Amino acid sequence: MNLYDFSSLTQSIHQGLSAMMAPAWVTVTEMVLVGVVFLLFYALVGLALVYIERKVCAFIQNRLGPNRVGPYGLVQTVADLIKLLFKELLMVHKADKFLFNLAPFIVIIASFLAIGALPFAKGLQALDLNVGLFYIISVTSLTVLGILLAGWSSNSKYSLLGAMRSGAQVISYELSVGMSLLTIIIFSGSMQLSVIVDSQADGWWLFKGHVPAFIAFVIFLVASTAETNRGPFDMAEAESELTAGFHTEYSGIKFAFFFLAEYMNMFLAAALAATVFLGGWQPLHFGGLEAFNRVMDFIPPLVWFFGKTFALIYIIMLFKWTFPRLRIDQLLTLEWKYLLPINLVNILVVSWVVLKGWHF
Amino acid sequence: MINHPNKELGGWQLFRKYFSELWFGIRTLLKGLRITSGYFFSPKEIITEQYPENRATLKMFDRFKGEVIMSHTAENRHRCTGCGICEMNCPNGSIQVITRKETTPEGKSVRGLDKHIYHLGMCTFCGLCVKSCPSDALAFGQKFEHAVFNRHHLTKVLNQPGSLLQKEIKAS
Amino acid sequence: MAQTSDSHQVIIGEHEQYTINMGPQHPSTHGVLRFELSLEGETVVGVRSHCGYIHRGIEKMCEVSTYQQIIHLTDRMDYLSAHINNEAVSLCVEKALGIEVPERVKVIRTILSELTRVGSHLLWWSAFGMDMGALTTFFYGMRDREKILDIFEESCGGRLLQSFICPGGLMHDVHPNFVARIRELIPYLRKKLPEYDRLLTGNIILQERTRNIGVLSRQQAIAWGVTGPSGRGSAFSCDVRVHEPYSAYDRVKVNEVLYHQGDTFARYRVRLDEIHESLSILEQLIDQIPEGNDYAVKMKPIIKLPAGDYYQRVETARGELGVYMVSDGEKYPVRVKFRSPNFSNLFVIEQLAVGHKIADLVAISGSLDLVIPDIDR
Structure with a gap:
């Protein structure tokens, strides 16, 4: 049925390792292997996203974007990373040293933890928890802790303002993110990400779930953009108001951590939306078009997964480069007066639809 | 909202x-x-000009004020009489005219230009020197790549070494 | 910022006020302006503006400059309306000498002034979008302003600081392409301006962030001397082009753009409407340039104004620029005073921003369209 099943590959690796060493060591080796793979993946995706963001905004703005380092400027972000690595780590006078150093790591670990639970393809998932969706939501919301710490420990009012804004923002938009995901949990009847993906084999929830799923999708996109402190919701680092918000006082690689974490959070949001609403690694199928479906099956699931993710990332980027920034009170108004009530009503409707069995 | x-x-x-x-x-x-x-x-809407690559095709407008130059003819003749009006008109003192006594073939002693010193680093490109020059000796050049490693390189002598005054202009 | 963090003070009941320095290095002050903000949480309770970080003593320098040399100094005051500043000084000198410049010069000066105004408003639009966080507007505005700068560069040799209009007329004649290029520019801008409206003006986020924010009443505008588009957003009819026409403004139909709301959005709309208005003025004038090539009247190499004092006001892109000159008959003026629009427009922010959020302060200061070198001179 499925052409590209990675579970046999992972199984064979597991068996190969088991033949060589004791079960405890097998676990350790596999954990190290997975960790290394994810570290590499993290760095690669982070660098690629920075490059993509710069190219996308350049094309929107009638520019060429980075085009000097390497062909089409592909190595530009690597050069930037090297520059950031070599920069001096400044410490603000009277800053809380321990928390100041801790904050970027909290932010980056929070985004790192969540990747493990993403199903990249069938059998290619490090952590298939039965509460996978819940795990991702809870882990990503740790980011705000790091941001708050960064703002507090910097001993700078701009940082503190940015951090407080971010706190208010992330905590309120968490609700919408969770609620919009809840609609799909109701549809699929599971929080396990692999089950959610499997339930979309005959059609994505965005199509199967009628209007409510679409509303939930839009709300998820908006809310997760806000939760990652991006686009029109970049209150926390409002450049024209707070210079750089919570990371005003950070330099060098610690700044790079914040920067990278922001992009990874965006990737996570897009990947989650792709997994939950757009069928994850499932190919696009139309009922009745057998030949078409067969052709779609031949495209590897990784291509599907990353294709959907990057399409969503493009939309999130488009938000950022088009809209003016909201004010903090309008941001909260949008959440509490528009997104949340609509979301609540939406969940009611979804429950009704599922009870009646109206969805496909 | x-x-x-x-x-x-x-x-x-x-x-x-x-x-x-x-x-x-x-x-x-x-x-x-x-x-x-x-x-x-x-x-197609991209308007970026890739500067160092397009140097060959990059042409500034004729009137672009890149620097002040003194035009010389093929025989190494310029038209500056060393009157010093440009020096007087310059608001920043970025022009110094140094003259010398010259003896014409007829035996008369006249003032001639020794050095026309132009401090590009101080110039604000107001155009008063070019406009006020009575003998049209000065003009604006279109060169704009003025970056140098030492500020002293920005002090230029506009008349070329060994250049002489173009006589027919003086006669007219 | 770290140094000032100890200076917080506790005032009034349980509300704690703290002070924050916005500027002199800050992305949204558009230069080296410094706002000393008193904040309660995010709400602004007091703004004190400190200027003088880019004071170059232009008025004092004018006292040791001949009248021709003053021109290039005025370029550097409000660098976005360089032509109009030049024109102000030139008109003042001509008024003192009783010189009537040729018709052709008048028309060309007016065209250049309007082009400057369009360019300045385009730049303002770009920067205002940046202030509001819409980063793409900056490039669209700059892209279209580039066309105007090309016209300037071709005719005047300079893009930003042209020093083109001088006492007696122009430095030299305009380029033969001048008219053709403007004829191309007008339809181009007319095509692009609706795009601006769709991208930013109509945007619900921008409207919500600017409507009823920083309301400047007409009385306040008059009392503080807020002129230009900022004043006209409060229905203060202060357009010098209408009330005291100079150059060729008496022969064209100038519709003064007035809005009554007085908020940030009104100021925004005044500027965008003024671009349209300037385009229509350009359209009226572009066919009226008299034939010939007289671009200046013959002036003496050293101008000496008769003893006395002279005043001339013009409408720059930011408001009313007044030039006051005192002469004792020598080649240098005794005193030159510029009544710069930005200086008057700046201090009203101390009233407008109180009670709003920091983000609104940025929007208000953006909508006043401040050019800092013009404040300090």
Whole structure:
């Protein structure tokens, strides 16, 4: 049925390792292997996203974007990373040293933890928890802790303002993110990400779930953009108001951590939306078009997964480069007066639809 | 997003107002997205000039004020009489005219230009020297790549070594 | 910022006020302006503006410059309306000498002034979008302003600081392409301006962030001397082009753009409408340039104004620029005073921003369209 099943590959690796060493060591080796793979993946995706963001905004703005380092400027972000690595780590006078150093790591670990639970393809998932969706939501919301710490420990009012804004923002938009995901949990009847993906084999929830799923999708996109402190919701680092918000006082690689974490959070949001609403690694199928479906099956699931993710990332980027920034009170108004009530009503409707069995 | 609740409106009207405003907002946002994504998908609109690469084709306008130059003829003749009007007119003192006594073939002693020193680093390109020059000796050059490693390189002598005054201009 | 963090003070009940320095290095002050903000949480309770970080003593320098040399100094005051500043000084000198410049010069000066105004408003639009967080507007505005700068560069040799209009006329004649290029520019801008409206003006986020924010009443505008588009957003009819026409403004139809709301959005709309208005003025004038090539009247190499004091006001892109000159008959003026629009427009922010959020302060200061070198001179 499925052409590209990675579970046999992972199984064979597991068996190969088991033949060589004791079960405890097998676990350790596999954990190290997975960790290394994810570290590499993290760095690669982070660098690629920075490059993509710069190219996308350049094309929107009638520019060429980075085009000097390497062909089409592909190595530009690597050069930037090297520059950031070599920069001096400044410490603000009277800053809380321990928390100041801790904050970027909290932010980056929070985004790192969540990747493990993403199903990249069938059998290619490090952590298939039965509460996978819940795990991702809870882990990503740790980011705000790091941001708050960064703002507090910097001993700078701009940082503190940015951090407080971010706190208010992330905590309120968490609700919408969770609620919009809840609609799909109701549809699929599971929080396990692999089950959610499997339930979309005959059609994505965005199509199967009628209007409510679409509303939930839009709300998820908006809310997760806000939760990652991006686009029109970049209150926390409002450049024209707070210079750089919570990371005003950070330099060098610690700044790079914040920067990278922001992009990874965006990737996570897009990947989650792709997994939950757009069928994850499932190919696009139309009922009745057998030949078409067969052709779609031949495209590897990784291509599907990353294709959907990057399409969503493009939309999130488009938000950022088009809209003016909201004010903090309008941001909260949008959440509490528009997104949340609509979301609540939406969940009611979804429950009704599922009870009646109206969805496909 | 809109905080002007109208107290007189009934429940149904408020409900409709809420959604019409929401729809209005979404429509305005979509309009903006259409513009930016339209530009994203039309690479012809890109206006970036890739500077060091296009040096061969990059041509400044004729009147571009890049630097002050003194034009010389093929016989190494310039038209500066060393009168010093440009020096007087310059608001920043970026021009120094140094003259010397010259003896004409007829035996008369006249003033001639020794060095026309131009401090490019101080010049504000007001154009008063070029405009006020009575013998049209000065002009604006179109060269604009003036970056140097030492400020002293920006002090230039405009008359070329060994150049002489163009006589026919003086006669007229 | 770290140094000032100890200076917080506790005032009034349980509300704690703290002070924050916005500027002199800050992305949204558009230069080296410094706002000393008193904040309660995010709400601004007091703004004190400190200027003088880019004071170059232009008025004092004018006292040791001949009248021709003053021109290039005025370029550097409000660098976005360089032509109009030049024109102000030139008109003042001509008024003192009783010189009537040729018709052709008048028309060309007016065209250049309007082009400057369009360019300045385009730049303002770009920067205002940046202030509000819409980063793409900056490039669209700059892209279209580039066309105007090209016209300037071709005719005047300079893009930003042209020093083109001088006492007696122009430095030299305009380029033969001048008219053709403007004829191309007008339809181009007319095509692009609706795009601006769709991208930013109509945007619900911008409207919500600017409507009823920083309301400047007409009385306040008059009392503080807020002129230009900022004043006209409060229905203060202060357009010098209409009330005291100079150059060729008496022969064209100038519609003064007035809005009554007085908020940030009104100021925004005044500027965008003024671009349209300037385009229509350009359209009226572009066919009226008299034939010939007289671009200046013959002036003495050293101008000496008769003893006395002279005043001339013009409408720059930011408001009313007044030039006051005192002469004792020598080649240098005794005193030159510029009544710069930005200086008057700046201090009203101390009234407008109180009670709003920091983000609104940025929007208000953006909508006043401040050019800092013009404040300090």
